[in-house]
Amino acid sequence: MRASALFIPTLRADPAEAEAVSHRLLLRGGFIRPVSAGLYTYLPLGWRVHQKAVQIVREEMDAIGGQEMLCPVLTPAELWQQTGRYEIPEVFKLKDRGGRAFVLPMTHEETVTFHAREIQSYRELPQILYHFQTKDRDEPRPRGGLLRVREFIMKDSYSFDRDGEGLERSFRLHAKAYERIFERCGLEFFAVQAESGMMGGSASIDYLAPAGAGENTLVTCERGDYAADLEIARGIPRAPAFPERLAAPQEVATPGISTIEALAGLLGIDPAATSKAMPVVTDAGTLVLGLVRGDDRLEEAKLAAALGSGHRPATEEEIRAAFGADPGSLGPVGFEGEIVADEALREGQFVAGANRTGWHLRGVEAGRDFEARFADIREPKEGDTCPRCGGALSFQIAIEVGHIFKLETRYSVPLGATYLDEHGAERPIQMGSYGIGPGRIMAAAVEQRHDEHGIAWPRALAPYDVHVVAIESAGAEAAALAERIERELERAGFSVLLDDRDRRPGEKFADADLIGCPLRVTVGKKAVQEGAVDLLARAARSEEACRADDVVTRIRTLWETLP
């Protein structure tokens, strides 16, 4: 394609609104443009990249027996009312002229399950159905360009099986397909166990791509045998330096002390030898005391999983009523209600609030001084060790590029998607759902592969394989040669962007660096005089001279070596 005829509005300066690298570079390179908060148009260049990702996903879905289809975006509200998802605040709701309610769905479980009601017999199972369709979400806070948007295209697939064993098989097929997809897209990624507690123990795998910008924190072990999302990751905290053991808890006056630092400082002890009480109220209205070590933070998602319920912090009034003390002086000793304590408090003696304002207890010991249910409810910290091997854990920011989930009968039961088994018994279909955002793949690729000049696309996602830069001043002969190279490369199966614009070389090089095609061919004076062009690998920035007649051969070879 001729750049002179294309709409590729590159920007010389960073747009003021863009912070994340992928946001900045995709805007500057002319790949995307905002329309409103969290709403982006994919310009021609960006759409080519998006479609590259889509095609890779499609091929791998087809390879596991997925059947592509297409559901409408506009969806009758009744389906969502039946599954109880109509009340989710992120759901866009609207009405037609007759007042009938519709939603713009966030995913298509309801619609696909609606169709799965046509499945009658175990003989028709299993099935994998998928589509690429627009999702809308009324996000409270879109951000980071393509990282979190209000409307995007997602590949969502749904598996239908007769039993848990079948679901397991479909789930594994998807896990394999997803790994191939991200590998083919040239992404560094981790498949990690994801938060699943509240959904009754169903398996869920998150695909996290480490990136400078992202919304997840990926925890990995230095020895490579452990990776998890921070929300569910386990870390082994360092052992506290305990003071001398006491035969019974001993009250100590701590007037005005409300932080752990101040408490540890006052008593002259290790903050890790203290405990922190977090009273919460569950959805059922029960007040529960969460207890973690003083130097730890409570992980809300883990506590929710341990409680099997959502929860909110207790109000000051609720705290006073239950404990008769201020929030800074709460502890487990003497508390009548349920206590969920972190594993780290199982052994040893800790300082805890005395449930008397301005007082703490030293030497509090689980089992002896209070009863609690133990669970892992702390947020891991850098410096913790790996629960598997004892290696050091490190944290990095990551983008969630895919998520697969065992739904079991969460949707088939409310929507009545059942089948008859070989004994004539009616049973609900076992379902799984599996999502990938091509836009997030794009963003993650840019985050992982760029330099100070611009994007260096992995070859699987690049908008064009080869960027041919014709140097204007080299004259008509060079321009003709550039066109010949374009044709030959295209005949050899490469997609080519020919920069034939009447621009100075510096500007063309800068744009080529920004746009980030894997290979660049520069056709200038040397081409006319010596029949030689320059070949540049964008990612490595390694340049070599090459005879014009050998360009196709050389590029074929070089192509195989690229990321």
Add this chain to the structure above:
RNA sequence: CGGGGUGUAGCGCAGCCUGGUAGCGCGCACGGUUCGGGACCGUGAGGUCCCGGGUUCAAAUCCCGGCACCCCGACCA
């Protein structure tokens, strides 16, 4: 929803404090000289100063209200 920031030419910004004819750089158009890493000279086009109200002889500037966008936090099937 809480905190912070920003809205002035296509883009990046100054001007606002201290009210008085709306500016700079880039880009764009035309002419010319240039041409292997974002050249230079000349000429020119381009504005609802986010919106509404108020104060004032006079508002981009001061006051009140609203909206939009960005960042941090909460939230995230």
